[in-house]
Amino acid sequence: MANLKDIRRKIKSVKNTQKTTRAMKLVSTAKLRRAEQVAKRSREYALKINEVLSDIAYKINQFKIGGVQGRFFEKNDNPSKVDIIFITADKGLCGGFNVQTIKSVNALMKEYKEKNAKVRLRAVGRKGIEYYKFGGVDLLKAYEGISSSPSYEKAQKIIKEAIDDFAKGVTDKIIIVHNGYKNMITQEIKRVDLTPVEIATDENLKKVSTSMMEVEPEDDESILDELIRKYFEYNMYYALIDSLAAEHSARMQAMDAATNNAKERVRQLTIQYNKARQESITTELIEIISGMEAMK
Amino acid sequence: MDTIKLEIVTPHGEIFSKDVKSVTLPGKEGEFGVLPGHAALVSLLKTGIIDIEMPDGKHELVAINWGHVNVEESKVTILAEGAVAVKGESESEIAASLAEAKKLLESASDSDVAIAAATAKIESAAKGL
Numbered sequence: 001m002a003n004l005k006d007i008r009r010k011i012k013s014v015k016n017t018q019k020t021t022r023a024m025k026l027v028s029t030a031k032l033r034r035a036e037q038v039a040k041r042s043r044e045y046a047l048k049i050n051e052v053l054s055d056i057a058y059k060i061n062q063f064k065i066g067g068v069q070g071r072f073f074e075k076n077d078n079p080s081k082v083d084i085i086f087i088t089a090d091k092g093l094c095g096g097f098n099v100q101t102i103k104s105v106n107a108l109m110k111e112y113k114e115k116n117a118k119v120r121l122r123a124v125g126r127k128g129i130e131y132y133k134f135g136g137v138d139l140l141k142a143y144e145g146i147s148s149s150p151s152y153e154k155a156q157k158i159i160k161e162a163i164d165d166f167a168k169g170v171t172d173k174i175i176i177v178h179n180g181y182k183n184m185i186t187q188e189i190k191r192v193d194l195t196p197v198e199i200a201t202d203e204n205l206k207k208v209s210t211s212m213m214e215v216e217p218e219d220d221e222s223i224l225d226e227l228i229r230k231y232f233e234y235n236m237y238y239a240l241i242d243s244l245a246a247e248h249s250a251r252m253q254a255m256d257a258a259t260n261n262a263k264e265r266v267r268q269l270t271i272q273y274n275k276a277r278q279e280s281i282t283t284e285l286i287e288i289i290s291g292m293e294a295m296k
Numbered sequence: 297m298d299t300i301k302l303e304i305v306t307p308h309g310e311i312f313s314k315d316v317k318s319v320t321l322p323g324k325e326g327e328f329g330v331l332p333g334h335a336a337l338v339s340l341l342k343t344g345i346i347d348i349e350m351p352d353g354k355h356e357l358v359a360i361n362w363g364h365v366n367v368e369e370s371k372v373t374i375l376a377e378g379a380v381a382v383k384g385e386s387e388s389e390i391a392a393s394l395a396e397a398k399k400l401l402e403s404a405s406d407s408d409v410a411i412a413a414a415t416a417k418i419e420s421a422a423k424g425l
Contacts, residue, residue: 041309045375048305052366052373056338152307214337223340227364230375234307 004280007273011266018262024093025255032184032248039181039238039245046238050198053231056224057197071167072228075196079172081118083140083162084108085236087178087243088128090147094247095254097187098127101179104189108177120171124158124240147247150240152233159236163229166195176236181245185253192239194232299351300332304358304374311379312348312358319372320347321365322414330367337367341374343404344414357382357418359397361404378404382418394418 057073086105088098105128109119120140123129125147132139141161146154165171173195180190215223299315320329322344341363348356363376380397383390401414 042307044310045305045307048303048373049375052364052375055366055368059336214335215339223338223364226340227338230364 004273004276007269007276011269011273014262014265014269018259018266021255021258021262025252025259028248028252028255032245032252035241035245035248036181039241042234042238042241046234049231049234053227054198056227057199061199071169072195073197073199076172078115079112079117081120081171082112082173082175083120083122083165083171085122085124085158085162085174085176085239086128087147087176087239088123088125088131089243089247090126090145092127093254094251095257097179097247097250097254098125098131100187100189101177102128102131104191105177108175108191117172122158122162146240147244150237150244152237155237155240156233159232163232174232176239178239178243179246179250180239180242181249184249187246187250190239190242192235194235197228197231298332300330300334301371302348302374303372304346304360304376304379306363306376306379308378311376311381312356315351317349317351317353319349321374322346322360323365330372333369334367334372336369337365339365339367341365341376343401343410345417346374346379357397359400359414359418361400 060073084105086101088101092098105121109121112119121132121137122141122143123132123139124143126144129139129142129144141158143154143158146158162171162174166174173193176192176194178190179187182188299317300319302312302314302316302319303310304312318329318331320327321339322342324340324342327344328339341360343361344359346358346360348358350356358379358381360374360376361378363374363379365375366373378400380393380400382393382397397418398415401411
């Protein structure tokens with residue numbers, strides 16, 4: 001039986017841990033609310049820009065409009081070089097949040113390796129970077145300190161090289177993997193294949209869109225290019241903020257569970273403490289009584 | 297088909313989504329109007345005012361800094377960087393949104409002529425609201 005002092009010390013330490021985890025939970029809850037709002041607002045735009053692009057993709061396919069941007073819309077079933085951009089958190093203590101992303105990145109890598117495609121990794125977030133560094137896997141690019149405070153400019157910076165490489169033909173496919181926010185208690189892995197731009201399959205669209213697409217101003221060919229860049233940047237940005245919201249919700253849950261565990265542990269330790277106390281009192285009593293008996 | 301669906305979205309959310317009678321857009325190469333059944337078109341938009349004619353004949357205004365528009369026969373989608381709808385129940389609300397719209401226009405464009413033209417336009421149109 002552990003002595004009383006030890007148990008008391010243990011209880012105190014567990015209680016301290018509980019305080020920390022509870023505080024972290026509260027912080028995450030507050031941050032989650034904000035992150036969730038930002039994510040919600042931009043989801044609209046992200047969906048819309050994807051919709052517009054896929055409409056355009058449909059038209060480009062339908063009317064065979066060629067041009068420099070053709071590569072972005074072409075289907076490529078056997079890519080020989082794939083860029084995977086994945087997002088993890090900069091900090092831990094958020095349950096299986098980072099591990100899940102890493103797992104699905106590994107699965108993707110395996111999938112493409114089996115198809116004899118080369119995979120390049122662009123990592124965002126310290127946890128993912130550390131994991132692959134430890135495993136001896138080369139990362140093409142590593143970005144730290146972005147996951148916790150994403151901005152549009154930062155997203156632009158990350159995706160720019162990937163787009164440039166793709167446009168030049170260095171890579172054949174760009175995929176973004178992140179752990180996204182589903183609701184307060186669930187996260188889900190999201191995988192977005194940025195290229196080729198998904199072609200609209202909506203039957204209604206086919207009926208209404210009979211006319212050729214005109215691009216105006218006509219002399220300025222960069223407009224489609226610009227729109228495509230925007231599409232990439234925005235998807236990247238959206239992935240970042242979605243991931244941040246998910247991170248906070250994951251941390252909130254993990255910390256909630258930790259707080260409850262600590263509570264349970266304190267309860268058990270208190271019982272143990274009381275038992276030990278009683279036992280020592282009983283022993284003392286027995287000693288006194290037997291002492292008195294001996295004196296008789 | 298006497299109306300066309302108009303959607304205006306910005307990175308901060310959706311500004312407008314309704315069926316409208318017609319819409320006038322500030323294209324990069326000049327203003328152009330879109331009626332239902334317009335041929336498909338993709339265009340750049342510059343700083344200016346989107347003038348929307350509602351099915352009941354009323355006009356609504358939205359100021360944008362710049363963006364893209366994707367026109368289809370029955371749908372117009374505007375992806376703007378920043379947009380402010382000029383509207384309100386009372387005069388003070390309208391005035392507030394007007395001031396906000398002006399601020400957006402001023403921050404977006406460095407050509408005084410463009411700002412002046414756009415502000416003059418919203419001011420005169422806002423009087424009719």
